[in-house]
Amino acid sequence: MRERILSNATRLVIKIGSSILASQTGGLRLDHVQRLSNEVAQLKRDGREVVLVSSGAIVAGIEKLGLSSYPHTIPLQQAAASAGQSHLIHAYEHSFHEAGHNVAQVLLTHQDLADRKRFLNARHTLTTLLELDVIPIVNENDAVAVEEIRFGDNDTLAAQVAHLVDADLLLILSDVDGLFTQDPRRHPEATLMSQITDITPDVEQGAGTSRSRESRGGMVTKIQAAKLVGQYGLPTLLLNGETPGLLPRVFTGSEDGTLFLPQGRKLPSRKHWIAFTLRPKGQLVLDSGAVEALTLRGKSLLPSGIVDVKGTFVSGDPVSCVDATGKEFAKGLVNFSSDVVFEMKGRKTQDIRRERGTHDYEEVIHRDNLAVLS
Numbered sequence: 001m002r003e004r005i006l007s008n009a010t011r012l013v014i015k016i017g018s019s020i021l022a023s024q025t026g027g028l029r030l031d032h033v034q035r036l037s038n039e040v041a042q043l044k045r046d047g048r049e050v051v052l053v054s055s056g057a058i059v060a061g062i063e064k065l066g067l068s069s070y071p072h073t074i075p076l077q078q079a080a081a082s083a084g085q086s087h088l089i090h091a092y093e094h095s096f097h098e099a100g101h102n103v104a105q106v107l108l109t110h111q112d113l114a115d116r117k118r119f120l121n122a123r124h125t126l127t128t129l130l131e132l133d134v135i136p137i138v139n140e141n142d143a144v145a146v147e148e149i150r151f152g153d154n155d156t157l158a159a160q161v162a163h164l165v166d167a168d169l170l171l172i173l174s175d176v177d178g179l180f181t182q183d184p185r186r187h188p189e190a191t192l193m194s195q196i197t198d199i200t201p202d203v204e205q206g207a208g209t210s211r212s213r214e215s216r217g218g219m220v221t222k223i224q225a226a227k228l229v230g231q232y233g234l235p236t237l238l239l240n241g242e243t244p245g246l247l248p249r250v251f252t253g254s255e256d257g258t259l260f261l262p263q264g265r266k267l268p269s270r271k272h273w274i275a276f277t278l279r280p281k282g283q284l285v286l287d288s289g290a291v292e293a294l295t296l297r298g299k300s301l302l303p304s305g306i307v308d309v310k311g312t313f314v315s316g317d318p319v320s321c322v323d324a325t326g327k328e329f330a331k332g333l334v335n336f337s338s339d340v341v342f343e344m345k346g347r348k349t350q351d352i353r354r355e356r357g358t359h360d361y362e363e364v365i366h367r368d369n370l371a372v373l374s
């Protein structure tokens with residue numbers, strides 16, 4: 001299985017974490033940029049397409065601006081990232097040029113991908129760059145990304161990019177060997193899990209919460225990223241990016257790292273976007289009949305199955321659908337505002353029509369705008 005996945009993976013999204021690129025004293029490890037660029041060039045020679053998602057802007061900025069430590073305020077982080085991003089790209093540009101490759105810088109925020117038009121534009125740009133044999137190097141647009149519009153960490157960004165370019169495999173390179181049975185920093189007896197078929201709560205628990213000083217993510221965000229792309233039918237490989245030669249070696253039979261297998265069912269791209277790119281503005285609590293109609297019979301959501309409405313939203317907003325126990329099982333785009341849904345909830349369509357006249361829609365969420373989670 002592993003061999004087949006890796007040998008068939010042509011389009012790769014490779015995330016390089018800050019922990020690999022940061023030196024002990026602060027600043028960018030140019031030797032690691034150089035080595036990883038050469039390893040990526042090797043993959044390119046084997047006929048693979050690569051999109052890099054690289055962190056490291058903030059650490060590069062710390063050195064460039066002469067800051068004494070990792071910045072703690074958002075404006076200082078943004079300033080460091082802005083100053084560091086050009087240094088980071090320059091380092092990649094230089095290394096890849098020596099290896100005979102062109103690179104392009106692409107900076108994104110969550111807001112760019114939450115807008116369907118901009119999402120499709122970004123998709124066209126990235127796929128055109130790949131057609132032109134250029135290596136896109138993506139990072140979060142830290143200079144403008146405040147809390148509400150940011151991805152927050154580059155594991156999530158890389159997962160979104162893997163969906164965006166319809167990759168075959170997401171590779172996450174960090175300073176750990178993969179996922180262990182327990183947090184290896186606290187439990188030396190922990191063992192590496194080489195393959196994960198299903199991301200169960202046990203798997204998530206083993207991840208621990210520790211993370212290095214430079215990176216925003218930790219093992220939890222890496223597992224979330226694997227979950228996110230898994231529902232789009234993509235596998236994820238977690239790999240130690242500090243070990244020289246490992247990146248090309250995994251494509252020729254080395255068993256290193258942890259491979260997360262994809263879910264059997266692949267959500268169509270637009271439904272995956274509704275479920276995993278958009279952030280729900282509210283919640284609809286549904287009765288068991290509606291849960292069954294949506295999950296087993298592929299139906300649209302009608303007002304009669306709604307028990308409660310939480311949050312404030314307007315027509316067209318993304319909302320989350322939960323069962324009576326609060327478990328989320330679907331997400332979709334609503335046709336009515338939260339006030340209107342609140343008035344309609346639990347009532348039969350004919351009664352609503354009789355009392356209020358016809359609406360443009362009968363469904364609260366149409367099945368075409370509904371993504372049922374696995």
Ligand code: GLU
Pocket residue numbers: 017018054055056057058059081139140142152153154155214215216217
């Ligand atoms: N975008 C940040 C940077 O380039 C890093 C985010 C992360 O570490 O996940 O420094």
